[in-house]
Amino acid sequence: MELRIFTEPQQGASYDDLLAVARTAEAAGYGAFFRSDHYLKMGDVDGLPGPTDAWITLAGLARDTERIRLGTLMTAATFRHPGPLAISVAQVDQMSGGRVEFGLGAGWYEEEHTAYGLPFPPTGERFERYAEQLEVVTGLWNTPPGETYSFEGKHYRLTDSPALPKPAHRIPVLIGGLGPRRTPALAARHADxxxxxxxxxxxxxxxxxxxxxxxxxxxxxxxxxxxxxALVVAIGRDDAEVARRAAAIGREVDELKRNGLAGTPAEVVDRLGQWRERTAVTRVYLQVLDLADLDHVEFVAAEVAPQLRS
Known part of the structure; x- marks a missing residue:
């Protein structure tokens, strides 16, 4: 089972904060560093110094890290036009030497759209746009060099695009969500x-x-x-450290043990074993909410990850 680090910088983080976590995760041997794509804080936090753009952040990390893979859970289809989005992601992939993975979702957080003047269509239209964006972005990347790409959809139309630039490698596409019909169908067509x-x-x-x-x-x-x-984490050497880490992110230990990953390494390894047996998951994104606690990232890599590889 592979462990990856997943951050929520809209809750309050600068680029330097994210870089410190990404470099720590890279040195500790995690498979990837991912971030959310949101423009507004959630809950009772100040969110300072304010939001950072996901793909600008990943462009910086592409140059400021060396080996760790980089991606989003999930980029919102409501934020960007699929043509420029395909260009941005391909460029970041080139800048990283082929380390990018691309998570795309329909968008759901209405307040951030209102706060920054972004259209927020009804659910049905958002999903239509999302499905078309998947077609367009992957279509542009997969068009052979020297050929052009056209698309005629309900919401997006592209004519004779040169479909450039190309990414440095075939970018894996991540899809997620609990929709019972359309989401699984889209995943079957597009998801890695x-x-x-x-x-x-x-x-x-x-x-x-x-x-x-x-x-x-x-x-x-x-x-x-x-x-x-993806599961939120609060893992420690003993019960006191677990409680301290849970309190730092405003959560209760018992609740995190039910809904996330909390406890000592032995407890967490056992819980992940249950996840693997029940769902056949092979990859877990550890949602790290206290970005200043770099010891947490290093501790899990040293005490939990080796037991999952054995």
Whole structure:
């Protein structure tokens, strides 16, 4: 089971804060550093110094790190036009030497759209736009060099695009969410990885089964799609350290043990084993909310990750 670091910088983080976590994660041997794509804080925090743009951040990290993979959970389709988005992500991939992974979602947080003047269509239209964006972005990347790409959709139209620049490698596409019909169908068509954030194992197992069925319906091998989850973490050497880390992010230990990953390394390894047995996940995104606690990142890499590899 692979562990990755997942951050929520809209809650309050500068680029330098994110760089410190990314470099710590890289040195500790994590598989990837991911961040959310949000423009507004959530909950009772001040969010200072204010939001950072996901792809500008990843462009910086592409040059300021060397090996760790980089990506988003999830870029909102409501934030960007798919043509320029394909250009931005391909450029960041080139800047990183082929280390980018691309998570795309429909967008859901209405308040951030209102705060920054972004259109927030009804759910049905957002999903239509999301589906078209997946077609356009991957279509532009996959167009052979020297050929052009055109697309005629309900919301987006591209004519004779040169489909440049090309990414440095084939960028993995991540899709996620709990929609029972359209989401699994889109995953079957486009996803290299299907991610479920903050769900319980039973719910996750049911959704993974829907994705598997959607793959089989179009003749795709479901084993081609990596299964992953995102879970908030508070892991410590003893109960006191676990409690301190939970309190630092405004959570209760018992609640985190039910809904996330909390406890000593032995407790967390056991819980991840239960996840693997129930859902067949092979990748876990550890949501690290206290970005100043770099010891937390290093401790999990040293005490939890080796037990998952053995």
């Amino acid at each position: 990885e299907f991610n479920l954030p903050f769900a319980d194992a039973e719910t996750a197992a049911q959704q993974f089964a829907r994705v598997e069925a959607a793959c089989e319906a179009i003749g795709r091998d479901p084993g081609e799609i990596t299964r992953s989850v």
